């Protein structure tokens with residue numbers, strides 16, 4: 151009899167082989183698993199015996215249940231169903247009742263994980279070696295920086311949320327009472343968008359009537375926006391990651407980095423301000439039809455859409471068709 155062919159299973163569809171933040175460091179406690187869902191694929195995070203983050207596909211190789219419902223002890227994850235135990239590499243280290251089980255064939259699928267700038271990151275390719283580690287803007291990595299953040303979930307495809315983060319022209323409309331107030335009297339003027347290439351993505355500045363405006367915005371591949379807010383002597387950066395949950399939901403991780411007013415009790419002030427601004431965008435972005443950005447030719451665009459169209463080009467050429475295959479026997 152010929153053996154049944156193995157079924158290939160697509161994972162991280164449209165978001166494969168990239169580093170992305172998936173949670174805040176403070177959300178991943180010692181001895182407690184944390185489930186995140188990235189582009190339709192469930193991943194369980196936990197901390198190994200040294201406290202470093204580890205990640206596995208959130209599916210037990212035995213009967214497919216969610217490992218995230220299990221427990222962590224000694225830096226290993228125990229499945230809630232029959233108690234198989236896995237280490238940070240996915241290696242099966244115990245099979246209750248079956249001391250003679252061939253454990254080398256019973257491994258869970260590991261996902262590369264990393265901790266950087268107050269966040270847990272994964273590389274969306276199970277069982278693969280990540281090429282290098284993720285990087286962040288210097289203002290987020292500086293040890294003198296106070297980082298604080300929160301998350302919200304929007305009912306839209308992550309690409310619409312991402313484009314919203316890169317879009318200057320909406321500021322005096324959606325944010326006319328907050329961050330866009332100063333731009334309201336200027337909307338009759340022509341706006342120029344200046345784009346600077348970097349190996350991590352690109353930096354966007356604007357100019358009105360030939361005069362550069364303060365502030366600059368970075369798109370960091372694949373899914374982050376850093377807004378550098380102009381301040382005379384201090385650094386204030388808003389870093390937003392748009393993390394796909396599935397086709398219709400996006401988790402936004404909204405973090406600020408500041409090198410002034412660093413007392414922890416002031417964190418709430420920064421988070422409340424960001425939440426208010428994000429809530430101004432939310433219903434408008436969620437109304438986008440279709441939920442996922444279409445190819446550029448399917449919508450009408452103008453000169454000031456340069457930054458979002460550039461993201462659209464990147465998405466369609468590098469991410470849209472990406473996926474990983476694992477084999478399920």
Ligand code: FES
Nearest residue numbers: 210212213229232
């Ligand atoms: S389903 Fe995980 S040990 Fe049985």
Ligand SMILES: [Fe+2]
Nearest residue numbers: 314324325431
């Ligand atoms: Fe906005």
